[in-house]
Each structure stands twice: as structure tokens, then as C-alpha cells.
Amino acid sequence: MAHHTPPETDAAVHAEQIRTLYTQSLAIVVVNPLNAAIVAAVLWPWANPWLLTGWVAAMTVVFAVRAGLRNRYLQLQPAPDEHTVWARRLVWTALATGLLWGLGGAVFYQARAVIPELLLVFVIGGMVAGASGTLALHLPAFMAFTVSAIVPVAVRIFAEADAPHVAMGVLALVYGVAMSLLARNTNRSVTEAFRLRFENQDLLARLSAAQLSLAETNQSLERRVAERSAAFERQSEALRDAQRMESVGLLAGGVAHDFNNLLTVILGNVEMLLTDLRHAKDRSKLEEVQSAANRGATLVSQLLAFSRRQVMVRQVLDLNAVVTDVRPLLTRLIGEHIELRVTLATAALPVRADLTQIQQTIINLATNARDAMPAGGTLTIETGRVDEVPAGLTLPPGGYVMLSVRDTGVGMDTATIRMAFHPFFTTKDVGKGTGLGLASVHGIVEQSGGHVYVESELGRGSCFRVLLPRVSVESVDATAPPPRTPVVETPRTATVLIVEDEALVRSVVVRVLGHAGYTVIEAPDGEQALQTVRAQETSIDLVISDVVMARMGGLDLAKYLSVERPGTPVLLISGYNREEMLDDPEHTIGFLQKPFTPSELLEKVSGLLTLARRPVKHTR
Numbered sequence: 001m002a003h004h005t006p007p008e009t010d011a012a013v014h015a016e017q018i019r020t021l022y023t024q025s026l027a028i029v030v031v032n033p034l035n036a037a038i039v040a041a042v043l044w045p046w047a048n049p050w051l052l053t054g055w056v057a058a059m060t061v062v063f064a065v066r067a068g069l070r071n072r073y074l075q076l077q078p079a080p081d082e083h084t085v086w087a088r089r090l091v092w093t094a095l096a097t098g099l100l101w102g103l104g105g106a107v108f109y110q111a112r113a114v115i116p117e118l119l120l121v122f123v124i125g126g127m128v129a130g131a132s133g134t135l136a137l138h139l140p141a142f143m144a145f146t147v148s149a150i151v152p153v154a155v156r157i158f159a160e161a162d163a164p165h166v167a168m169g170v171l172a173l174v175y176g177v178a179m180s181l182l183a184r185n186t187n188r189s190v191t192e193a194f195r196l197r198f199e200n201q202d203l204l205a206r207l208s209a210a211q212l213s214l215a216e217t218n219q220s221l222e223r224r225v226a227e228r229s230a231a232f233e234r235q236s237e238a239l240r241d242a243q244r245m246e247s248v249g250l251l252a253g254g255v256a257h258d259f260n261n262l263l264t265v266i267l268g269n270v271e272m273l274l275t276d277l278r279h280a281k282d283r284s285k286l287e288e289v290q291s292a293a294n295r296g297a298t299l300v301s302q303l304l305a306f307s308r309r310q311v312m313v314r315q316v317l318d319l320n321a322v323v324t325d326v327r328p329l330l331t332r333l334i335g336e337h338i339e340l341r342v343t344l345a346t347a348a349l350p351v352r353a354d355l356t357q358i359q360q361t362i363i364n365l366a367t368n369a370r371d372a373m374p375a376g377g378t379l380t381i382e383t384g385r386v387d388e389v390p391a392g393l394t395l396p397p398g399g400y401v402m403l404s405v406r407d408t409g410v411g412m413d414t415a416t417i418r419m420a421f422h423p424f425f426t427t428k429d430v431g432k433g434t435g436l437g438l439a440s441v442h443g444i445v446e447q448s449g450g451h452v453y454v455e456s457e458l459g460r461g462s463c464f465r466v467l468l469p470r471v472s473v474e475s476v477d478a479t480a481p482p483p484r485t486p487v488v489e490t491p492r493t494a495t496v497l498i499v500e501d502e503a504l505v506r507s508v509v510v511r512v513l514g515h516a517g518y519t520v521i522e523a524p525d526g527e528q529a530l531q532t533v534r535a536q537e538t539s540i541d542l543v544i545s546d547v548v549m550a551r552m553g554g555l556d557l558a559k560y561l562s563v564e565r566p567g568t569p570v571l572l573i574s575g576y577n578r579e580e581m582l583d584d585p586e587h588t589i590g591f592l593q594k595p596f597t598p599s600e601l602l603e604k605v606s607g608l609l610t611l612a613r614r615p616v617k618h619t620r
Contacts, residue, residue, distance in 0.1 A: 013194040015080035017137040018087050022073040028134050029066050032097055032127070033059045036104070039123055046116050047108045055104045062100060066093045091141045094131075098145035101127055102152035109156045111165065121172070124149055128179050136183040137190055143180065150176040261502045261575055263595035268508035271598045272515070314448075316471055317358065319349040319383050319401050326359050330366045330381075337376035345384045349401040351468040353448045364441050365405040365464050372409030372462060380406040386467060395451055399470040406463040412456040420454055441466075494541035494609055495519040499529040499557065500573070501549045505594070509544065512598040513605070526552025530560055540568060542609060547574035558589060569612040571604055 036059040040052040069089055078086060105124050110116040128146050135142040150172055157169040270289050277283055323344060331340055351358075362381070369379050386400040412420065421442040441464075445452040449469050456462035496518045500506035506522060513520045521540070523529035526549055533540060543561060545554035558570045575594040590608045592601065 010195075011080055013191055014087070015083040016194050016197075017191070018083045018090065021090060021135070021137050021141070022070055022086065024134060026067060026070065028130075029063055029070070031130070032101075033063045035123055035127065036060075036100075039104075039108075039119060042119055043108055043116055046110055046113060051107060055100065055107075059097070059100050062093065062096045066097070069093065087138060087140070090138060091144050094135060094141040095144035095148055098131075098148035099152075101149040105149075105153035106156035109153065111160045120153065121168075124153055125172075125175060128176065132179045132183040132186065136186040139184065139187050142183045142187075146176055146179060146183075258575070261505050261594060265504045265508050267595050267597050268512060268601075272511065314352050314354055316350055316352050317355055319351055319358075319403060319468070320344045322355065322358050323362065323381060323383060323403070326362050329363070330379075333363065334366060334370040334379055338370060338373055339378045341378060341380045343380070343382045345401075347385070349383055349385065350471045351401055351448075352471050353468060354444075357444045357448075361441050361444050361466065362403070362405070364438065365466075368438060368464075369405055369407035369409065369462070372407050372411075377408035377461075380404075382406070385470070389467075393451060393453070393467075395467065396469075400450070400467045401470050403466040403468070404463060405466075406461065408461040411458045411460050411462055412454070413458050417454055417456055421452070493517065493519065495521065495539065496605065497521045497523060497529060497532065497540050497543045499523045499526060499543065499545035499549075499554070501525055501546060505546075508598075509601065512601055516602055518605075525549045526554065526557040529557055533561065533565060540565070542569050542571065542605060542612075544571045544573060544605070547572050567612065569608040571608055 033056065036056045040047075040056050043052060069086075073086060101124050105120045108116060109120055128149055131142055131145050135145055154169045154172040154176075157165050157172060160166075266289070274283060323342060327340070327342060334340060366379060366381075373379070382402075382404040384402050384404075386402045389395045389397060389400070421438050442452055445466055445468070450467050452464060452466045454462055454464050496513050498506055498509050498513070498520060500509065501524055503524075506524070510520045510522060521532060521536070523532050526545065528551075529543070529545065530552065533543075543557070545557050547554040554570070554572045554574075558572070561568050561570060569590070571590045571592060573592045573594060573596070590604055592604045596604075
């Protein structure tokens with residue numbers, strides 16, 4: 001349906017358009033003589049200097065007339081019914097300006113002279129493009145300028161009559177039509193905007209009345225945007241930090257794997273030597289080596305925890321019970337100069353995690369808090385439920401339990417907070433810390449599906465918060481670890497196939513099992529082991545295999561054995577964490593992480609053979 005507006009509205013819109021054109025900056029008008037002077041300066045070697053001078057002078061006169069009309073208009077501020085006269089004046093001055101550009105282009109155009117051609121076409125095209133924005137409010141003025149500027153130049157170009165110039169002339173006319181359509185669209189949009197403005201004066205009045213409210217809303221919006229921007233920056237920083245931690249974790253995991261192989265060799269040989277030697281002096285030296293190797297194994301374990309490659313035996317635990325059990329140890333650990341306060345949630349806080357590693361997390365956080373309070377203070381441990389993920393944390397939705405460890409120590413600055421969970425970063429003196437305590441906490445919590453973060457301020461202490469996914473309270477297990485199967489030390493006649501690509505580790509395992517009375521067969525990789533099994537006429541009672549090998553790893557080997565030799569128990573060993581295990585309904589697949597001692601190896605072997613229901617005859 002057509003839209004009809006009252007005549008007085010149309011008159012007001014027309015008057016507003018003319019007023020807008022006259023109140024434009026004087027700089028828009030002065031562009032014409034300025035550009036003409038530049039063009040004349042460039043064309044001076046090619047054109048008649050007198051004609052160029054007269055052309056620039058004429059452009060300056062027209063500019064002076066337009067500037068005078070503008071100043072007169074601003075002084076008089078004519079009524080809306082007088083704007084028709086001022087519109088005609090605007091059209092005549094635009095026509096004069098355009099005609100000067102068109103005639104100048106036609107006179108000064110020189111075919112096959114690149115600089116005059118390009119300069120005139122470029123400048124006149126630019127002036128028309130500029131007019132589509134400055135004169136579009138009044139289409140007659142724009143058309144007067146555009147037609148008078150383009151047509152003479154196009155006619156001059158057509159006069160050359162060759163194909164390139166004909167094409168150039170057509171392009172000039174097409175350009176003029178395109179600019180006219182653009183100006184028309186602009187005019188239509190602005191006219192409609194003015195019309196809406198005058199048709200809705202009452203809305204403008206109400207808008208003015210609501211300006212203060214809008215300003216307040218805008219301030220609130222700015223605050224929200226600032227908060228969202230800050231939150232986004234925090235999330236971006238957390239993502240960058242997670243990527244850095246992931247890279248370091250991969251490196252740490254690889255280093256830990258190699259060290260576990262070396263430590264397996266050291267611990268195995270030391271334990272066998274301690275068994276053989278009887279002299280106290282010699283034993284003390286070996287015990288020192290054993291102690292150092294065990295410390296190295298602890299550091300490697302922390303590296304694996306940080307890189308989230310640690311072996312985890314998950315069970316459902318009550319976090320309150322874990323804190324209660326470890327509290328006596330914490331009291332002795334932090335010393336008498338620090339007060340320990342424990343506040344536990346009234347209801348159970350069930351989580352699925354590794355008991356030993358959660359205990360280690362609490363101990364590491366308490367130790368870190370103790371070191372931050374050398375002159376004494378208060379260590380507060382709290383537990384509670386968290387039903388919604390705190391703002392700024394990228395965690396899956398759902399219920400969580402929280403462990404909070406707060407101290408009143410020296411606190412940390414922003415740079416220290418950012419590096420707190422990085423491995424080997426420590427603010428302690430040389431020799432007083434490995435920098436792996438908080439890194440292992442980070443790895444344990446992340447591997448358990450949770451998140452750990454710190455809030456701190458210099459001089460006001462720190463608070464570490466651990467969030468772990470909450471599980472059903474009905475499934476809480478006992479916190480006590482399952483009883484260990486006693487080591488069977490008597491020699492056995494079982495045949496064991498050891499598959500290990502690290503020669504030193506394979507040698508230690510072979511000697512340990514051989515010394516215990518087992519018949520041992522070696523293979524350097526999974527493919528060779530499978531060939532050995534297929535060629536072996538007698539039964540193989542147990543296969544011990546490394547998980548990661550270049551030619552068929554332990555998991556693939558176990559799959560083949562489950563088909564070709566069903567029921568054969570397999571003990572997987574690895575310097576990494578427990579890999580994704582096979583379906584094992586008969587419980588014939590075990591796992592032992594490196595580094596391990598001979599006694600741990602023999603215990604695992606005996607347990608698997610027993611579970612596999614393969615009775616073994618004792619040798620005498």
C-alpha cells in the first residue's frame with residue numbers, strides 16, 4: 001500500500017535537505033579550486049598555460065560565489081517556504097562547477113598522453129564520486145554537476161573514434177549512470193529518514209525525555225561489556241596457558257618414560273645385589289643407591305602426574321573421609337608454628353578418584369601453604385558442594401565437590417600466579433624445592449576430570465581450590481586400599497615370555513625370573529614374540545610385554561594371544577600410565593608400571609598365574 005505524507009511534511013523534508021547542504025563544511029566546496037590548481041600544475045607541460053590559468057580562476061570565482069551563498073544562508077536562516085529559491089541557487093552553482101570540470105576535461109584531454117588522460121579521468125571521476133555523497137540530498141543539484149562534468153569529457157573521448165577510446169567513453173557514461181543510481185539510493189534513504197523524523201516529532205520528544213535513562217543504561221552496558229571482555233581475556237589466557245602446559249606435559253611424559261626404563265634397571269640390579277651381598281659396608285653403599293633411585297622414581301612419578309600419564313586406580317571416595325584420614329599427618333607436617341583449621345561439609349562428598357593421589361594432592365597443597373608461612377600463620381582446609389561451575393571456568397556443567405586450602409602467608413603476584421602450576425617453577429631457594437609439587441597437583445586433578453585454580457594477593461595469603469566431579473553418594477567405597485597378595489618367593493617351573501624392546505630392562509627381567517626358577521624366553525618386539533609363540537611346541541604360561549614398541553605393542557600382542565592362545569595371562573609393563581585396557585572378563589591381563597623392583601615383578605607374576613588358575617609345581 002502506498003505511503004502518503006502531508007504536504008507540509010514534504011516541504012519540511014525538502015527544507016531540511018537544502019539546509020543540510022548549505023551547512024556542510026566549507027572544506028567540501030574548496031576542494032574544487034584546490035583540485036583544479038593541482039591538475040593545472042600537473043598539466044602545465046602539456047596544455048596552454050593561459051587556458052589553465054583562466055580555468056583555475058573561473059573555478060575560484062565559482063567557489064567564491066558558493067561560499068558567499070553559504071555565508072548568506074547561515075546569516076539569514078530562511079524559513080522553510082523560502083528554500084525553493086535557495087535550492088535553485090544550489091543547482092546553478094553545482095551546474096557551473098560541473099561544467100567547468102567537463103569543459104576543462106574536454107579542452108585539456110590529450111589522447112595517447114598517459115598522464116593527462118589518467119589524471120583528468122581520475123580526478124573528474126573522483127569529483128563525481130564525492131558529489132554522490134555531498135550533493136545527493138538534492139538530486140537536481142547532483143545531476144546538474146554530474147551531467148555537466150561527464151558528458152563533455154565523454155564526447156571528447158568519443159571524438160577519437162578508435163575502439164579503446166569508444167570503450168573509455170562508454171565506461172565514462174556507465175560510471176555516470178552508476179553514480180546517479182548511488183546518489184538516488186542515498187537520497188531516498190536520507191529523505192525517508194527525514195520524513196520519519198518529522199512524522200514522529202512526538203517520539204523525538206519522548207526520546208529526549210528518556211535520554212538520561214538511556215545514558216544510565218549505556219553506562220551499565222559498558223560495565224557489562226568491560227566485565228565480559230575481562231572474562232574473555234581470562235579465558236583466552238587460560239587457554240594459552242593450557243596449551244603451554246599440554247606441550248610441557250608431553251615433553252615431561254616422554255622424559256619420564258625414558259627415566260622409568262633406566263630406573264627399572266637400577267632398582268632391579270640394586271635389589272638383586274642386596275640379596276646376594278652380606279657385608280654391611282657394601283650393603284650401605286647399595287642402599288644409598290637404592291634410596292637415590294627411589295627419590296628419582298618419586299620425581300618421575302610427579303612428572304607423570306603433571307603430564308596426566310600417571311597410573312590411577314579410581315574408586316568412589318568421600319572427600320570428607322580422605323581429609324579426616326590425612327589430618328594427623330598434616331598436623332605433623334606443617335609444624336607447631338602453624339594452626340590447622342579443618343571445616344568439613346555436613347553431607348558426604350563422593351568423588352571418583354585415586355585415593356593415594358588425592359591424599360598426595362592434599363599433602364602437596366598443605367606443604368606449599370606451610371612454606372608460604374615461615375613465620376607461622378593459619379592453614380584452613382574446607383570442603384563443600386558446588387552445584388554450578390564458577391564464572392570464568394571452562395568445565396562441563398554438573399555438580400562438583402570443592403577442596404579449599406587457604407593460608408595466611410606471603411601471597412603471590414600476578415606473574416607468580418600465572419606460573420604456579422608450571423613444572424620446575426619455584427620461588428624457593430636453590431635446593432629447597434623441585435617445582436613439581438603444584439605441577440603434580442594440577443596433573444592429578446585434571447586427570448581426575450576436575451580443575452584447580454588459585455586466588456592470591458601479595459601480603460594476604462593464597463587460596464587453592466580443587467573442583468572434582470561429584471558422583472552418586474550411594475556408591476562410596478571404603479577408603480582403605482585392597483589387601484596386597486603376599487609375594488611367593490619359592491621358585492617355579494612356569495614358562496614366561498618377556499617382550500621388551502629396551503635391552504637393559506629385558507635383561508633385568510630375565511635375570512629376576514630366571515633366579516626365581518622360571519623358564520624365560522626373550523623377544524625384542526611384539527612381532528617376534530608372536531612368531532615365538534606360534535613356533536613354541538610347549539605351552540607358555542605367562543607373557544610379560546612392554547606396551548609401546550616399534551613393531552607391535554603389548555596391547556596388539558594381547559589381542560592376538562586372546563585368539564590364538566586363549567587364557568594365557570599377559571602382564572603389561574610401561575613407563576607411561578595404564579593404557580586403555582582390553583576387555584578382560586577372565587582377569588588374565590595385568591599392568592605394572594615402571595620403575596618396578598624384582599619383588600614387585602615377582603608378586604605380579606605370581607598373582608596373574610594364580611588368577612589364571614595355572615597351578616605351578618615347586619622345585620626342590
